[in-house]
Amino acid sequence: MSLACQTCPVRDSAACSVLSEEEREELARSGRTRTLTRGEILFAAGDEETACATLVSGALKIAAYDEDGNERILALIHPNGFVGEMFAPFPAHDVVALTDSQLCVFAKADMTRALEKHPALTRALLRRSQEDLHLARKLLALGSGFGANEQVSKLVLALAQAASDSPCHPALKFDLPLTRGEIASMLGVTIETVSRVLTALERAGIIKREGVRGIEIFDPDALENFS
Amino acid sequence: MSLACQTCPVRDSAACSVLSEEEREELARSGRTRTLTRGEILFAAGDEETACATLVSGALKIAAYDEDGNERILALIHPNGFVGEMFAPFPAHDVVALTDSQLCVFAKADMTRALEKHPALTRALLRRSQEDLHLARKLLALGSGFGANEQVSKLVLALAQAASDSPCHPALKFDLPLTRGEIASMLGVTIETVSRVLTALERAGIIKREGVRGIEIFDPDALENFS
DNA sequence: CGTGGGTTTGATGGAGCTCAAGGCACGTGG
DNA sequence: CCACGTGCCTTGAGCTCCATCAAACCCACG
Known part of the structure; x- marks a missing residue:
């Protein structure tokens, strides 16, 4: 399904909100929406085809598994959140839906191109990345x-x-x-x-x-x- | 002390390596080098004046402290690494030298301006930020x-x-x-x-x-x- | 009604925290 | 030069907290 930014509930707060109307439309053409039900996996660690996504509604977890199959949850993603390795060749961890979720997904190549074209988008993602880092460290401190x-x-x-x-x-x-x-x-x-x-x-x-x-x-x- | 990029040991691998010679010179004019001895603190959590820095040599730790003063180390920074909150109003954690270290420091305002001017620099920092995130999660998984x-x-x-x-x-x-x-x-x-x-x-x-x-x-x- | 996934509760043992003592390296002052 | 103090590390002994094992419960679903 293609994107419908006009009715998107996070259109004013997600990373893409820094784009102008036309820029957003253009980016939207390269993306797809996707819905997941609880437990469905979005990316698996080591996947070939890499992509990234912003979460529109629902919740995701980023999880790693040790050799015995024990799960370790590394982060939670809430609406507006962004997931996906932009630079690594493949995702390092599994990303799984915690609840029924709705997101819009972009191929890595498209997103890379968009980053080169729209510096403001890159800055927005940098900001988000720093927030994620902060959260990860908070969890670490809690640990x-x-x-x-x-x-x-x-x-x-x-x-x-x-x-x-x-x-x-x-x-x-x-x-x-x-x-x-x-x-x-x-x-x-x-x-x-x-x-x-x-x-x-x-x-x-x-x-x-x-x-x-x-x-x-x-x-x-x-x-x-x-x- | 002002910067001497010509002789910088990490000139080809730090974030600023994506800049052209002239761009780098210009950025250098707004930065300062600083040397720290073991235990000296670079940023303290909650500092007013905010800044950021890339580490040239030595090693740093990012640490938080609980109410009883117990230290919790959240991350290590190695040469080439970048520290500093670019978007938050003040640093969330202490940054302390583990060994005698040498770094170049930029005021947040200058760096923000540089990010707007040089998209490639923003991308480089985004990449670095994602790496930091990955490391934080690795530590979390180890935990x-x-x-x-x-x-x-x-x-x-x-x-x-x-x-x-x-x-x-x-x-x-x-x-x-x-x-x-x-x-x-x-x-x-x-x-x-x-x-x-x-x-x-x-x-x-x-x-x-x-x-x-x-x-x-x-x-x-x-x-x-x-x- | 039976089955199964997630949850609660109890009993037990062991890994690691706490407390305490001692060792080693280094600096400082007599 | 030696005595002493101070950090940092090591080693030991006891005790606490949590993981483990085991059983029962709840609830949704077929």
């Missing part, structure tokens, strides 16, 4: 900061912030985009530990679980300092 | 991959590769740029654990320690698979 309690509570808080529209305040009631197993593999802990921390948080009156994915946060500050 | 033995041995191997001139093969004999404590804070383990793993590696005949920082590697493959 072995301290105990499992800290890690899980802070991740819940981070997910709440990501789920919120307003940039600063966390959503107080939202659905986790991740299963317990996925939370576990973002932090390098086990499913059981994640589950235990969540019940502890609930017993402490800090959160409430609604079904399996729903979370209601009563005390955001307590999530920061849970030991 | 809670598995036991402390794995982590430390793989990090030693990675440091050996970084110390080597040839891109692929690790240096067989080199000096660690990091103290035990710094290795520990890259991995989120304790100093004692690092020390114990190193002695275990030595007892297994895989490495030999020469003084405190020197390392000789006998069996690089064994470092990959040490349990």
Whole structure:
């Protein structure tokens, strides 16, 4: 399916928003939209045909797998986000849909050409890349900061912030985009530990679980300092 | 001190190498060289005056500190590397010299102007940024991959590769740029654990320690698979 | 109703953190 | 030159936290 930028929900915030109307139209001609259902994979590590994409709606994960097949989640992509190796010959990691998602995809060659043609687009991607870098390092800092309690509570808080529209305040009631197993593999802990921390948080009156994915946060500050 | 690009050891590989001779001269006029001794800090998190720099020689660390003052190392910068937030209003992390280092520094405003003027420079930085992102994720994957033995041995191997001139093969004999404590804070383990793993590696005949920082590697493959 | 995926909860053992002591290299001042 | 202090590293002993193993639960779905 070809692109329909006029009705795109992220037309004013994605990287391509720096382009003029005509420039955008031209870029759009080389792209395609694609929809994914949960679990479907967008790029696989080592793929021949390389491409890149911006996420319009939904959520993605970037994941690596060790020799035993254990997944390690390296990053989450939210709407407006951009994925794809622009310079490496092939993608280094798998990119998989966490929820039903909608994105627009470009062949690497087309995107490379567009970068040469539109410096503003390159700057926009540089900015995004630096943000991704920042997020990766935040996750790294979270990583072995301290105990499992800290890690899980802070991740819940981070997910709440990501789920919120307003940039600063966390959503107080939202659905986790991740299963317990996925939370576990973002932090390098086990499913059981994640589950235990969540019940502890609930017993402490800090959160409430609604079904399996729903979370209601009563005390955001307590999530920061849970030991 | 102003720049002397003619004699710069990384003139053909740093980001600025994409510029023509005259363009480089012009950029050079807005930059300054700076030398740091081990431990000196280049940028501090939250600094007012923001800047960026490419590393000419030596090594840097990017580090964050938790509320108790524990350091967490987020990345290492090697010669050719570029540091500095181009878009954020202030740096998010400390940047500190690991060894005596030499770099050339640019005010953020000057660099921003240069980016607008030289699209090729922007592309070069985008490429570098993606590489940094890749490295951060590699460290993330290393993180809670598995036991402390794995982590430390793989990090030693990675440091050996970084110390080597040839891109692929690790240096067989080199000096660690990091103290035990710094290795520990890259991995989120304790100093004692690092020390114990190193002695275990030595007892297994895989490495030999020469003084405190020197390392000789006998069996690089064994470092990959040490349990 | 049975099946299966994801989740919760409990019991146990071990890897690594904590605490503590000692060693080595280096600089500083008597 | 030696005594002393200071960093950094090493080694040991105990204890804690989390991974592991195992079982049961919940819920959606056929």
